[in-house]
Amino acid sequence: MIRDITIGQYYMVDSPIHSLDPRLKLIATFVYVICLFIINDVYTYAFSMLALAGIIAVSKVPLKFIMRGIKSIIVIIIFTAIINVLTTKGTHVLYELGWFTVTLEGVYMATKMVVRLIMLIVSSSLLTLTTTPIQLTDGIEYLLKPFQKIGVPSHEIAMMMTIALRFIPTLLDETDKIMKAQQARGADFETGGLMEKAKSLVPILVPLFISAFRRADELAMAMEARCYHGGDNRTRMNVMALQKNDYYAMAVICGFVVCLIIIMLVM
Amino acid sequence: MDFMVKANNLKYEYTRTFEADKETRTETFLALNDVNINIKKGSFVAILGHNGSGKSTFAKQINALITPTDGTLWVNGYDTKKEEFVWDIRQSAGMVFQNPDNQIVATIVEEDVAFGPENLGIESSQIRKRVDSVLEAVGMSAFKRQAPSKLSGGQKQRIAIAGVLAMKPKCIVLDEPTAMLDPEGRKDVMETITRLNKEEGITIVHITHYMDEAVKADNVIVIDNGIVVMEGTPKEIFVQVDKLKAYGLDVPQVTEVAYNLRKRGINIPADILTPEEMVGAICQLKLTI
Known part of the structure; x- marks a missing residue:
């Protein structure tokens, strides 16, 4: 799968x-x-x-x-x-x-x-x-911290990486679903030349992007509801x-x- | 103040843009119109309404994600219009959303539960304690090192509840938390919510369109087109079958059966909400014959 x-x-x-x-x-x-x-x-x-x-x-x-x-x-x-x-x-x-x-x-x-x-x-x-990717993210966040003074958004970079990692399986799942839905309506992803194959990806990518934006919007609201306000005054459960x-x-x-x-x- | 949530002539207006006849028009739309709602501390309130009735808008108001256009809303005594209280409000009234996938931030269950307390700036040893105890409270301790993507919808929603609980809220607002779940997941989530209300004394504002979930509440509020149209105990609300249907809502299945039986001239109470009550009523019927 x-x-x-x-x-x-x-x-x-x-x-x-x-x-x-x-x-x-x-x-x-x-x-x-x-x-x-x-x-x-x-x-x-x-x-x-x-x-x-x-x-x-x-x-x-x-x-x-x-x-x-x-x-x-x-x-x-x-x-x-x-x-x-x-x-x-x-x-x-x-x-x-x-x-x-x-x-x-x-x-x-x-x-x-x-x-x-x-x-x-x-x-x-x-x-x-x-x-693990999560450990890497934490490590990168910590190591970039000194560069915050010169404008490197270390916390934001780490948060972006975490969220990306978190949503990869979700979006893969979604891609799978969209592909099946399009196939059920007669879409053909297997045959044809390179151009045709590329073209057949459009009906997958458009709904995927729309859904990703909707998810991003909802996630942002959920994060705000849980008092997220950037990296200032934020503590961590696991201290390295x-x-x-x-x-x-x-x-x-x-x-x-x-x-x-x-x-x-x-x- | 005795009230967890107190809405005074609450109005919320938003403009929406839409395309009609090849031109874009904007239209102001009253999502909430003169809403007066009082929710007592420690109570379990269900808010019903069909799609677009304004019930979700009200939920977001409680969390200060949106603020009133007019009127006032107090949450735990804080005026949601005052920006300095925004974090206090969000800490005291947690919110659980409909889609479990779109509210989990981290790649590991316990990290996600820790997200709220981390934002509040709580000390790490303290966060660890809270995370362990809330995962226990929602019955998800066994999954704490798992990836959320491997869990079922009901489990994810319980993780989301744990994430809110870890912030030690006095009130939890749930915006159709069971809408995307299978019956098993719905049951688990409902059991968790009712237990938190009974045992921890947390005020629950449960927004739903499942009537059998509303039956479990102390109070039911029906919103239609941004106006509070009905308010009362589940029994008081659900006897008014015709009125509810006019607002595009259903009644619990057994209540509908009782309603239809009464129409046929069978003498049983109209305010039957659960199958158990129905069984009792039918048995008594047999006795009287």
């Missing part, structure tokens, strides 16, 4: 990574991604890869799930590889192909970019695989607090960065 789809790609299992504070996981991912753009040689690459492999092992998320994320961007990866191989200029020519020359430097560059890209995807999908494991994780992150810097300085 359409309503059974899971939002995001959270993989439910009990692991030390899953139980970490979402704020910490967000920061850690951020730090790791920055590191990926700084590292430049084989040693630092190997070290970062090793660290990532270690975290994957601790997270208990099967490799199959992590690979799924890479599969969806395989086209981009191949494209990046080809572009890098063909356009990098170098002295060690390996192969000449009409206008293009494949050089050793090109192959080296392409490998580096592809590995970097894969690590980028794996690390960020590890975040969404081990953190750092646990013992979070401090260990912090030490691991710091250790990782320090080691990376040492390797870069020594090599």
